[in-house]
Amino acid sequence: MRMKVVLAAVAVMSLALVLTACGGSGGGDTSNLKQIEQQRAGEYVVTLLSKTGQLKQGPNKFVLEFRKASDNQLTDVGNVQLNSLMPMPGMSPMSGGASATPSGTPGRYQVESDFQMVGTWNFTVKFGNGQQARFALKAQ
């Protein structure tokens, strides 16, 4: 009987830790984030956000949001594919790699991309039914 109480307490504490971790990862509250870039794509508005509103050379973590232009509400857009490239004169483009991980809030993703060089990166977001948004992102 006593063992069950201890186990229940551990379970509650673990849950609290998980909830705290999720809250801190940007999955919920994004009011402290600044806009990096925004594009209209059909009936959607696609926005990139980060704490500073800027991107730096090297690995970056930022937030990708999809909202309906009509009501500005976050909306699920199905499959999301990212491509991060820097055109290089006389060479094949450099790839920054990019992944989108669902944040738990529909329409909001955590993105990681490695901008290995300072300069402009062509960042393409493909989503939904063949729709896409293309950004020219400056890594500083």
Ligand SMILES: [Cu+2]
């Ligand atoms: Cu380059």
